[in-house]
Amino acid sequence: MLVLAVGLAAQQGGARRPVGPRAGAARNPVPPRLVERWNHMTPEQRRKALERLPPGRREQIERRLERYRNLTPEEQRRLRNRYELFSQLPPERQDQARRLWRRFTMLMPERQQLVREEFDHLRALPDADRRTRMNSEEFRNRFTAGEKQLLVELTGLNQPEP
């Protein structure tokens, strides 16, 4: 038993027990390796590990694991890189990103799509062009006040730290 327990600790990256990002101290990355390990569990092992959770939470985890599993190896690699970079941000910025993400998920799917496209567009622009775009008539008419605010904060999050 002891050998098995030590084996598990080694599999998880030894003593580097990650601190939860929601706790606000997430400089230490929780490796997506952990997610990958869960993806390689048998359905029975996963069911056992998740059985204490309420059904809604359990389904959400299963759904997201599935979504991750369905990414191509290249997409998974890119996402791991993003995660690695995200983990290096200061905890306050990470928490801010999560708050903005929550607000984003509360938009209707079609509005999410619009905001996402605009965000991708804005972050590719140089600062001056971005400001021009955000002051444009089209931008003002296209988004609600809440969405505009969200975009401003999202692009602000993308700026390098002062």
Add this chain to the structure above:
Amino acid sequence: MTCPIETRENAELLLDYCARKLDAETTRLLERHMQGCPACREFRAGQKLLWDALDAWEAMPVSGDFNRRLYRRIEEESRAGWRQRLMAWASWRPALPVAAAACLVLAGSFILRNPAVVPDVSPEAVVTEVEQVERTLDDLEMLRQLNLVARVEDSSRTM
């Protein structure tokens, strides 16, 4: 706004709302949604009842000599306890080698029959790991949909 109950993706939003843990903007959005969503309103009402019941709950007053009686009882039990433990140990002593051998056999058969199962870890460790997986998946989903580290990616590429 998508309904947190229907989508289930944001179900914890409602709990955070009831616990007043949401930021002002998210609270405002959710309240606006609740105006038109009976399911969310019903959930909120249920949570409110629960919180009200917890707020109204009062512990029974204890008698004046409660502490004195409690400590006396603890002392009595601990005095009787070591004698009982000693006797119990003595009566089980001859069976110890047999019990140890049985443990070895059981552990051996468990390992042989379950070579690839998840190692036997405490429930707390499992819960912690589940929470970590959940948080990581949350973050991965966020980063999959919104490239929030684009500038960092750019600058690291030029380095």
